Amino acid sequence: MAEEDRPQTPPSPSAEERLLLAVPKKGRLYERVLSILKGAGLNYVRAARLDVAPCTNMPVTVVFLPAADIAKYVSEGNVDLGITGEDIIAESQAQVVELMKLGMGKCKLCFQAPKGTVSSPKELVGKRIVTSFPNITKTFFDSIDPSHKTSIKYVTGSVEVAPSLGLADAVVDLVETGTTMRAAGLEAVGTIMETQSVLISNPHTKHSDLIRLIYERIQGYITATRHCMVSYNCPKDKIELATAITPGHDSPTIMPLLDQGMVSITAMTRTTEVASVMDQLKQIGAVSIVVFDLINCRF
Template sequence: MDLVKDLEDRLLFAIPKKGRLSQPCLDLLRGSDIKFNKPQRLDITLVRNLPIALVFLPAGDIPRLVQRGRIDLGITGRDQIAEYQLRDPPRDDGKGIDEVLALPFGGCKLQVQVPKDGDITEPKQLVGKTVCTSFHHLTSSYFAKFEADATGAAANGDANGELKTEIEWAGGSVESSIALGDAVGIVDLVESGDTMRAHGLKAISTVLESTAVLIKSKRARNPELVNLIASRIRGVITAQAYVLCTYNIKRELLPIASKVTPGKRAPTINSLEEEGWVAVSSMVERKKIAEVMDELERIGAEDILVRTIENARSS
């Protein structure tokens, strides 16, 4: 197989090869009817039913390759995009990244963390001390404002000690840096907070809130295919977030019921053979469906059914 030749006419779509974003991305692609076999040893696979090649990369590499136009489309975290663009700011050369769509997974916070039983309660107290992180540029930028304040205070004779925070890079197990005496504080991603608490740490500030995002290169090839993929992914996200609720109700109660199930645009209403009754179909947020069914029953709806949605198209 001549891989270089096979890629010539294909849209290159980058997916995180491992980590917390990897499996949700694979599920999202399969839900979008993008047919592929994930390779065991190769980082590139050809999609069978569309002119796309999937490229499996570290999440931190994806913003760089999308911004430079080497990759057309990608999924990564906002934290990775922000870190890369501080390291290599976008230039006025036609290259760059456009965010297409925020995705409903990968939610986390990049937070400043310190020992929970310690005396540090504010990030400015870490100025002049050592902080470990894998987000060197975001951390340096965040502490720069505190360093500027400390420098001003020192100039007025109100502070002493070093005015520069020592940012040490740590690629993994950042939480262990404090226990090992390598740092006084860390800056790391927090999802549930369980790992942070297990290491005896507490968050004292948030540097950045992040989620997974679909991004495209400003020089992406085949814009029509990019839009098709984005539309399919939106459909999967909608299907995951909503269910279809159908029920029968007396027409005179329809104004009340429509407020309970307004749908994304409006409920679908059909007359029944029985005079004075209508059938209603409406999309309802999955997380609210139990309360909605309770309320529909309370106001007199009957034959209430809920169906899952496999896919959807909705503006």
């Protein structure tokens, strides 16, 4: 075969042409974020000890960064897309576009004080506060009293020990289960914000079409993890009751059966509600009720 007749491999996109997607390089959400990337069809190769991983099937490079830095990098345009917490976005005062909430890493940013000492955050004006979120904390006190002289000290971790060491009257920290807080003799006396992980993008990215595609893929995968398909046979005279129980995403699929008095119905339902849905279907006379897991979906 002549050289000019050989199939040509398309050139790989240059580094400048690739979309950069930043994700946390470690932490409690690390494995869940990797599952999202896999569910979105982002196949990448990450060499040992490297934090840059080019995708093999899309013009995307995954960049593994400290979670606290991701919002800033996205805001400044160093990366185009990122996954981080709403609390980090607020603390860094980053200007980003929030594309979607991911429903994971849910917690609250709370005022915590020694048990029985404080009943409201307003009582802490002029006191000593230790926190890893000084900007959010200052904004809160500024909104209560612009002339306040509250001492806000920044620390990077283990803020819950500050009151017991006499270093603070209260702390501002994230609360998920409250176990650490209670072990330190603290109680929540007010919530500044509720937070969870979100998908964000740079407002001026040149990869808007690719970002839309990745967003739709992630949205479809997350929707699939929260839903399942229920299929069952139902008497024709119970269709209205059955479809009220399983309305589906758009509408249920209804198919005729050889038994002319019965139909087969298939519909999407929330995984958390499926046991109750099956009970209700059984009560109206549905039979052969089967539940299927969803791997992925797109709407």
